[in-house]
Amino acid sequence: MKRFLAILALAGLLSVLVAAPATARTTKIPFACAEHQLEITSDGTAWVTEDLVLHVRGWTATYHNTGDALCAGFGYPVVDFDLSLVTSEGVLWGTNHYVLDAYDGGYDFTWHATFIADDPLAPDATDIWTGRYVGHGYGEMAGWQVRGRIVERTHVLVDEIGYAFLPGDH
Numbered sequence: 001m002k003r004f005l006a007i008l009a010l011a012g013l014l015s016v017l018v019a020a021p022a023t024a025r026t027t028k029i030p031f032a033c034a035e036h037q038l039e040i041t042s043d044g045t046a047w048v049t050e051d052l053v054l055h056v057r058g059w060t061a062t063y064h065n066t067g068d069a070l071c072a073g074f075g076y077p078v079v080d081f082d083l084s085l086v087t088s089e090g091v092l093w094g095t096n097h098y099v100l101d102a103y104d105g106g107y108d109f110t111w112h113a114t115f116i117a118d119d120p121l122a123p124d125a126t127d128i129w130t131g132r133y134v135g136h137g138y139g140e141m142a143g144w145q146v147r148g149r150i151v152e153r154t155h156v157l158v159d160e161i162g163y164a165f166l167p168g169d170h
Contacts, residue, residue, distance in 0.1 A: 105139020
């Protein structure tokens with residue numbers, strides 16, 4: 001009898017563990033914004049190595065973001081990158097502090113991107129770099145998470161397409 005009850009208890013536990021992921025739901029709220037550069041606030045520190053790679057650390061700017069309420073406001077990125085002056089290939093990474101217009105708060109992002117060097121698979125032949133980001137909310141947006149894609153179209157315009165996830169929903 002004890003063995004039978006133990007088997008029943010184990011079967012019940014397994015059914016709960018298997019059913020839980022099937023009933024879980026994630027709310028993805030899509031958004032899109034255009035980030036317009038207002039000013040470069042620091043050129044950061046730059047140097048070129050013997051292999052003709054340009055290294056930049058700590059470049060900062062102010063952007064005004066227009067579009068959906070979940071991304072419209074102001075962005076303050078800190079950018080680091082390594083760019084080959086021979087091949088035009090390289091990587092970028094950094095952080096971005098967003099202050100939203102529609103909410104008392106915003107997001108802090110980390111992001112990573114690659115320069116586009118005559119890549120036939122690039123989104124557009126004139127694009128400069130493309131990458132992905134993840135951000136966590138603060139203030140009224142505390143607990144929210146955002147994830148998405150960024151593409152620098154020109155040196156003063158970055159397009160952002162992403163999803164916001166409600167607190168506890170990511």
